[in-house]
Amino acid sequence: xxxxxxxxxxxxxxxxxxxxxxxxxxxxxxxxxxxxxxxxxxxxxxxxxxxxxxxxxxxxxxxxxxxxxxxxxxxxxxxxxxxxxxxxxxxxxxxxxxxxxxxxxxxxxxxxxxxxxxxxxxxxxxxxxxxxxxxxxxxxxxxxxxxxxxxxxxxxxxxxxxxxxxxxxxxxxxxxxxxxxxxxxxxxxxxxxxxxxxxxxxxxxxxxxxxxxxxxxxxxxxxxxxx
Ligand SMILES: Nc1ncnc2c1ncn2[C@@H]1O[C@H](COP(=O)(O)OP(=O)(O)OP(=O)(O)O)[C@@H](O)[C@H]1O
Numbered sequence: 001x002x003x004x005x006x007x008x009x010x011x012x013x014x015x016x017x018x019x020x021x022x023x024x025x026x027x028x029x030x031x032x033x034x035x036x037x038x039x040x041x042x043x044x045x046x047x048x049x050x051x052x053x054x055x056x057x058x059x060x061x062x063x064x065x066x067x068x069x070x071x072x073x074x075x076x077x078x079x080x081x082x083x084x085x086x087x088x089x090x091x092x093x094x095x096x097x098x099x100x101x102x103x104x105x106x107x108x109x110x111x112x113x114x115x116x117x118x119x120x121x122x123x124x125x126x127x128x129x130x131x132x133x134x135x136x137x138x139x140x141x142x143x144x145x146x147x148x149x150x151x152x153x154x155x156x157x158x159x160x161x162x163x164x165x166x167x168x169x170x171x172x173x174x175x176x177x178x179x180x181x182x183x184x185x186x187x188x189x190x191x192x193x194x195x196x197x198x199x200x201x202x203x204x205x206x207x208x209x210x211x212x213x214x215x216x217x218x219x220x221x222x223x224x225x226x227x
Contacts, residue, residue: 001166001198002032002055007064009050024050025221028064034165037192037199039209042218048202051218052168055200056089057081069165086111090159090167090197094174096151098143104130104154105139111161129157133187149180156187160197167191169201173208185211 009025025047032038040048053059054066057076065074068088076084091097098107105126112122130136133153135146143151152172159167172188173181189211191197201208209215216223 001034001036001069002030002200003067004028004030004054004061005065005067007054007061007066009047009054009059010062023221025054025061028223030216030223032198032200034198035192035196036214037188037201037212039212039215040200040202040218041204041209041215044204046218047221048218049170050221052170052200052202056085056091056168086115086162088164088166090162090164092152092155092159092167092169092172094171096143096148096155096175098151098154098158100143103140103142104135104146104150104157107143107154108157108161111158115162125161126157129160130154133157134183147180148175149177149183152176152180152184153187156184156191160191164197166198166200169199171202171204173203173205178207181205181207 007025007028008023010021010023012019012021014020028051040051042048050059054061055068057073061074065072067073068084073081073084099110102110108129109122109126112125127136127139130139133156135150135153138146138150143154146154173184176184185208188199192199201212203209
């Protein structure tokens with residue numbers, strides 16, 4: 001589903017003429033199979049977010065090749081990546097990233113509006129998902145009127161609304177208490193089991209890593225180190 005072959009990445013920082021190269025990922029070879037839940041673990045600064053940003057096209061590898069769903073995406077331009085992301089990825093973030101001026105319903109609906117889907121179909125899809133994640137009764141609440149756990153459920157529903165085959169999650173339970181974390185992890189397992197969605201989850205948390213089929217440990221930008 002996602003394949004990285006010989007991928008390295010270095011950032012260039014500093015003013016022109018005085019640039020410094022910061023190598024972050026080194027020769028990453030990795031395959032995430034369809035239907036897998038893969039946890040990416042490792043210390044702060046080990047390169048986890050950089051790896052996720054490479055998978056989702058927000059940064060380009062300095063070298064190596066990335067394939068997603070059989071397609072070589074290494075050289076897609078910004079516009080092509082934007083379309084590719086919409087068709088292939090849902091995203092879940094530690095800080096939920098909901099739009100504060102929109103209700104739970106509207107937050108989940110937005111990707112469908114942008115895609116030009118009619119209102120009847122939108123309503124059916126949004127309500128079905130809100131029910132699936134257990135917060136249909138809060139559909140008309142604004143994010144500020146919801147608990148952290150409820151907000152994260154809205155963001156899970158939003159990540160799934162375009163029916164992506166892959167969900168990328170960056171510390172999805174990082175802002176949740178242990179009860180809400182448990183609920184989120186059960187939900188992820190269920191979605192994986194019932195819908196076959198592939199998950200790649202960055203985490204510091206052993207609980208999260210324990211629901212994964214496999215953990216990839218990054219250490220100093222290399223796979224296989226001890227986390
Ligand atoms: N845009 C950037 N420019 C320069 N250096 C960067 C940039 N983004 C990340 N880095 C550096 O790359 C290294 C890896 O960062 P990254 O965010 O991928 O680590 P991480 O494992 O996700 O860390 P954390 O767990 O703290 O989020 C760090 O040393 C960081 O300072």
